[in-house]
Amino acid sequence: xxxxxxxxxxxxxxxxxxxxxxxxxxxxxxxxxxxxxxxxxxxxxxxxxxxxxxxxxxxxxxxxxxxxxxxxxxxxxxxxxxxxxxxxxxxxxxxxxxxxxxxxxxxxxxxxxx
Amino acid sequence: xxxxxxxxxxxxxxxxxxxxxxxxxxxxxxxxxxxxxxxxxxxxxxxxxxxxxxxxxxxxxxxxxxxxxxxxxxxxxxxxxxxxxxxxxxxxxxxxxxxxxxxxxxxxxxxxx
Numbered sequence: 001x002x003x004x005x006x007x008x009x010x011x012x013x014x015x016x017x018x019x020x021x022x023x024x025x026x027x028x029x030x031x032x033x034x035x036x037x038x039x040x041x042x043x044x045x046x047x048x049x050x051x052x053x054x055x056x057x058x059x060x061x062x063x064x065x066x067x068x069x070x071x072x073x074x075x076x077x078x079x080x081x082x083x084x085x086x087x088x089x090x091x092x093x094x095x096x097x098x099x100x101x102x103x104x105x106x107x108x109x110x111x112x113x114x
Numbered sequence: 115x116x117x118x119x120x121x122x123x124x125x126x127x128x129x130x131x132x133x134x135x136x137x138x139x140x141x142x143x144x145x146x147x148x149x150x151x152x153x154x155x156x157x158x159x160x161x162x163x164x165x166x167x168x169x170x171x172x173x174x175x176x177x178x179x180x181x182x183x184x185x186x187x188x189x190x191x192x193x194x195x196x197x198x199x200x201x202x203x204x205x206x207x208x209x210x211x212x213x214x215x216x217x218x219x220x221x222x223x224x225x226x227x
Contacts (some may be wrong), residue, residue: 009154035215045204045218099179101147101172102206102216104158 002027003095006105013082014113018068019075021108024090031095034068034075038108039089048090051075079110087112116141119182120205120219126197126227127192135190137205143217144210146188149175151202151221162204163188164210192224200226 013019036048092105118139150158159172163182177196205219
């Protein structure tokens, strides 16, 4: 079974600072995709960033970037220049080519403090 | 605008009643999913469907049922057999499995009264 673990239930960061959210996963597959989703207080799930396992280059989207370590099965999210609007639950998710839906971690609640 | 719509936003159910949560998408997506979200539990998969007239149980299917008679619709029924139905329910869709982004509805908060 594929599992996703987020070891930090809650985190906080000062506005304009940088924060890193951790995610590890367990799989025997070689081809898969990893995602970070954001769920703000509105509870609307929003895709933040995605990473293809076959790509060595880490994905980036503006202030959001990942550190993908395939051998270590680690997929952390770095948020630079944190903004108040970044306050949300962040979920790490995984899917592989075995025709199964996304598997989610339990989430990290991030609070950005002014 | 294309998107995925869940209704109602809030739903109250008496114990022993069945209730149906609606999920409609106009994205022409093949795959649709239902997840349950509880505090500290993340998103857990209830049911999913890859194509019309086909669906599969997820990790926590007991006490739930679904249908997929139309491509754009994937309603979820919470039956009286579900012992703890109070939760936030999210519907999602994607073009297909594996490499495509899942789009989510705004969710339904179900409360048993």
